[in-house]
Amino acid sequence: MDIEGFVRQAIKHDSEESVRENLTQKIMEYKDIDSNQALKMASAVIEEVKHTLEIESHPDDFLRELIEYPRADVAMGQIGVGSRGAGDFFVHRKIAEIVSSSHTNAFITPEAQDDGGVVKKSVNSNDIYVTTAVDGIHSRLSEYPFLGGFHVARAALRDVCVMGADPVAVISDLHLADDGDVGKLFDFTAGVCAVSELVNVPLVAGSTLRVGGDMVLGDRLVSAVGAIGISEYPPTARKRAEVGDVILLTEGSGGGTITTTAIYHGMFDVVNETMDISFIKASEAIFNAGLLPKVHAMTDVTNGGLRGDAHEISNTTGLGLTFYDDKIRAVINPKVLEMLEKLDIDPLGVSVDSLMIIAPKNVAEEVKKVISSVNVGITEIGFVDGTGKAKLVKNGVEEELKPLFREAAYTKIKKIVGDTTPEDFELMKQKVEKAALDSIAKKDNVVRSIKEK
Structure with missing residues (x-):
């Protein structure tokens, strides 16, 4: 409280x-x-x-x-921030605009809405690409610190891997409310370090504080894990996708979202299915085979599920993507898929933590071979076209693949909240837009005042 x-x-x-x-x-x-x-x-x-x-x-x-701060008079829950849908994507684009207004240089900025940010540095006349990413613990895993730490560390490392970088370090920011048991700190850190040990990437720094200091009662745990990676090659950013490319998808067993779904529906055996590092093994296989320069784009199927990722890639590139529903379902972990279908949760609207790879046809064949060689399932699920829209072919019928206002409801409370677009969504967007512009103006004024001192 x-x-x-x-x-x-x-x-x-x-x-x-x-x-x-x-x-x-x-x-x-x-x-x-x-x-x-x-x-x-x-x-x-x-x-x-x-x-x-x-x-x-x-x-x-x-x-x-x-x-004082610019007030949008729009609450986080109203517009769906954190719910990985249309409202969340809109707000993140406004955040990216504030970042871009600082006019600092980066190779991949938040405006690209990619999995990680990239800066390019020249060292001894050689270009080095430094990739960073940060992810927050799933809010419903506060009572399960080890699982929270494990899955958020894995998520941050995934975001670095899909940008084509070799992970070299992990950092952690941990906040526990005033009445929380100190053991939660240790359990969370152990979860992060389990992933660190499995992939041989060290946890090198972090911060540990109380949530709200003396002002927040209870034992809520909130935290984030960041990852840093390096590469000699330009990142496999979404904007590099080309018409005619093949879309591949690795087997997905889910992470924090699937774990939460399983726990809060009493389907505990599914939790075990999420405890793997197959995603990182697949990324490393591509990296070690020297295929990264040939791959056009990679992303992890997380934010808003495939619906969200397809929309963002199409929006960023201006290209179209066609997917086949049956092929997608074939690479979702059978126990995970069974749970989602039993609970009437759209598998395309939640994070299943698969690796999606976009590459030319001949390169895609090589990618399938190297990923299969490390015992990770992978299949071709679609292709890139010039239509400018994301589409899904299901039972022979083609439909536009759109993100919902919120990601598919995977807990009972989310089903009550619903995923339909509010009638005043456009008005909310206008208010949020103004608050973002006011924040930029405030930042500019403060910077100018400090420079004039």
Whole structure:
């Protein structure tokens, strides 16, 4: 529970005494302390929040601009941020525009909406491409730190691999709420290090803090793992796809999303299916065979499932992609596919953690051979065309493959929230657009002011 957030909201419409009384009770629900200590804590939080509200009338315009943020009046859940659908993709594009407004140089920037970012450096007259990626722990795996750490580390390394880089290091950022057991820190780190040991990529640095410091009660775990990779070759970015290319897909057993689905539906045996490193083995096989320069693009089927990835690739390249439904299902782990179908979850709308490779026909044949040689399943699932749309052929009928407003609902709470596009989605986008532009203007003003000092 965010007690600072509670006070900020409650104090607007309730008396200070009422807020103090309610907060005291809430603190005692989480902490084993007496009422006097809880009352002191509640009073301190209220006093601090009241001070922060005074800044709204502060005479220093620059200070007020620093402290206040551009409000979109659109909540994260409303527009589906983190839900890997149309709303989430839109917000990420706005974030990329803010990054691009800094006019710093990168070989692959967030605007490409690719799996990782890339900078190009010249060392002794040789070009070196440095790839970075970061992923956050699945929010529903807070109670299962080892699984959370394992899958988020694997995800970050995947994002580096699909950009054609050789992973060289992993970093970790770990936040545990005030009442969380310290053992969660160790279990999460062990999960990260299990992947680190399996693929021989060291965990070299990190940060460990509390979620919200003293202001958040409970034991929620939130964290992120980053990965760094290097390559002598240009990255296998999505924009390199060409008409006539073949689309390959490796067997996918899922990661954090599939694990969450299995746990919260009581289908625990499926969790074991996700505990592998076949994705990284497949990437390494391509790398070691010297095929990377010949492969046009690679991506992992994660954000919003194949629907989301197909849409983003088509949107980035302006090309079309045609997929065959039966061939896709053939490379989803049988136990995972059985679970998804039993729960009426669209396999094309969730993260199955497959490696998708786009390459010329002759190169694709070589790729299939080297990946099969490391005992990872792979098959041809479609091709690139010039239509500018992503399409799915199912039972002989072709349909446009579009991302939903949110990824396919894979928990009961997500089914209640739904995945239909809100009627006011266009209005929400306009508000978000304005907030992003206001943030750029604020950044420009602050940079200008500091330079003028």
